[in-house]
Amino acid sequence: xxxxxxxxxxxxxxxxxxxxxxxxxxxxxxxxxxxxxxxxxxxxxxxxxxxxxxxxxxxxxxxxxxxxxxxxxxxxxxxxxxxxxxxxxxxxxxxxxxxxxxxxxxxxxxxxxxxxxxxxxxxxxxxxxxxxxxxxxx
Amino acid sequence: xxxxxxxxxxxxxxxxxxxxxxxxxxxxxxxxxxxxxxxxxxxxxxxxxxxxxxxxxxxxxxxxxxxxxxxxxxxxxxxxxxxxxxxxxxxxxxxxxxxxxxxxxxxxxxxxxxxxxxxxxxxxxxxxxxxxxxxxxxxxxxxxxxxxxxxxxxxxxxxxxxxxxxxxxxxxxxxxxxxxxxxxxxxxxxxxxxxxxxxxxxxxxxxxxxxxxxxxxxxxxxxxxxxxxxxxxxxxxxxxxxxxxxxxxxxxxxxxxxxxxxxxxxxxxxxxxxxxxxxxxxxxxxxxxxxxxxxxxxxxxx
Numbered sequence: 001x002x003x004x005x006x007x008x009x010x011x012x013x014x015x016x017x018x019x020x021x022x023x024x025x026x027x028x029x030x031x032x033x034x035x036x037x038x039x040x041x042x043x044x045x046x047x048x049x050x051x052x053x054x055x056x057x058x059x060x061x062x063x064x065x066x067x068x069x070x071x072x073x074x075x076x077x078x079x080x081x082x083x084x085x086x087x088x089x090x091x092x093x094x095x096x097x098x099x100x101x102x103x104x105x106x107x108x109x110x111x112x113x114x115x116x117x118x119x120x121x122x123x124x125x126x127x128x129x130x131x132x133x134x135x136x137x138x
Numbered sequence: 139x140x141x142x143x144x145x146x147x148x149x150x151x152x153x154x155x156x157x158x159x160x161x162x163x164x165x166x167x168x169x170x171x172x173x174x175x176x177x178x179x180x181x182x183x184x185x186x187x188x189x190x191x192x193x194x195x196x197x198x199x200x201x202x203x204x205x206x207x208x209x210x211x212x213x214x215x216x217x218x219x220x221x222x223x224x225x226x227x228x229x230x231x232x233x234x235x236x237x238x239x240x241x242x243x244x245x246x247x248x249x250x251x252x253x254x255x256x257x258x259x260x261x262x263x264x265x266x267x268x269x270x271x272x273x274x275x276x277x278x279x280x281x282x283x284x285x286x287x288x289x290x291x292x293x294x295x296x297x298x299x300x301x302x303x304x305x306x307x308x309x310x311x312x313x314x315x316x317x318x319x320x321x322x323x324x325x326x327x328x329x330x331x332x333x334x335x336x337x338x339x340x341x342x343x344x345x346x347x348x349x350x351x352x353x354x355x356x357x358x359x360x361x362x363x364x365x366x367x368x369x370x371x372x373x374x375x376x377x378x379x380x381x382x383x384x385x386x387x388x389x390x391x392x393x394x395x396x397x398x399x400x401x402x403x404x405x406x407x408x409x410x411x412x413x414x415x416x417x418x419x420x421x422x423x424x425x426x427x428x429x430x431x432x433x434x435x436x437x438x439x440x
Contacts, residue, residue, distance in 0.1 A: 022265060025241070028306050040285075041286055058219055
């Protein structure tokens with residue numbers, strides 16, 4: 001993603017997670033521990049990898065230029081149901097291994113983990129996995 | 139007679155077409171979906187909902203759809219994508235009355251589970267600054283979850299008792315959607331004739347509401363706007379709370395422009411008289427709008 005898209009935001013980094021917060025015209029200093037959360041969870045440190053959150057890629061994933069995997073909705077449903085698939089089609093412009101944005105014709109759904117050219121693992125939130133599994137059962 | 143119905147009958151003289159109002163309470167509460175235009179467009183969300191076999195109707199609020207088919211049994215993909223927020227139609231109205239804009243600092247002092255706070259963010263195009271506060275840990279969890287699901291970046295969440303909230307800035311807009319007895323949600327069970335959705339408890343709600351409203355008003359910038367709302371018909375929790383504020387602070391009620399039929403605030407009840415400007419507040423009755431009953435007052439700091 002081009003960083004110019006994020007000039008209007010601050011990144012607030014904590015030990016294992018970073019948040020994207022809309023930059024304020026007149027910032028106010030907030031004492032530490034005076035708030036529960038600030039902004040949108042952005043990335044998390046998972047076993048040494050930076051994993052973008054589902055909420056972040058659903059909102060900003062359309063700005064991504066690489067690490068995007070296009071899939072049909074029925075393939076996404078199959079990934080959700082089985083938990084693992086062979087990536088459909090060539091994995092061009094995708095860093096392997098790593099997290100990849102899953103995109104259908106009209107929606108950005110979330111992220112999956114691509115281990116190698118043969119293994120794509122479901123990393124959708126549990127409730128969304130259930131919704132996709134039910135869609136595949138229709 | 140059910141004691142809760144007896145309570146409602148105290149408003150017989152104020153509720154237009156009271157018999158139709160009672161009839162309407164025998165119908166289930168309708169479901170509405172607010173489309174989250176931070177993440178999608180109204181057209182895209184409609185297309186996805188249609189794909190998921192949801193039958194809906196448009197409403198007078200462009201971003202709000204009335205759901206005609208039953209969808210409770212299964213989670214919708216549109217929900218998990220953050221495209222929709224299930225919300226009563228009347229819950230949208232305090233936000234419309236608040237008129238937040240991109241330059242504002244806004245406080246939603248009783249924010250959980252986040253329906254109105256996220257709607258405010260949507261009205262501000264996810265710009266400006268929102269503080270969403272609530273008291274209870276469990277309710278904060280649902281607030282955080284909704285702010286995240288809807289992809290909102292301009293909101294800071296705090297956990298504090300609203301009446302003791304102490305923040306390092308003042309606000310241009312404040313929403314006080316106060317905890318209430320929830321009479322606006324009452325429905326009559328057609329089989330038993332008893333009232334459903336009754337909130338039971340011994341809490342002195344008017345005292346809490348007055349305390350929250352006064353605290354919130356003190357955090358308002360000069361010329362700032364505060365909207366006080368509840369989903370109850372109870373005068374003690376509505377007009378009397380607003381009367382309490384205007385008798386203690388330089389507060390003025392202003393006219394509210396709403397896209398649905400509404401009735402004026404009550405200025406005389408059981409021998410008690412309230413300030414004439416309380417007539418500018420709006421009461422929304424479920425039979426007139428096919429949603430939860432509501433009270434909304436818009437107050438300016440002078």
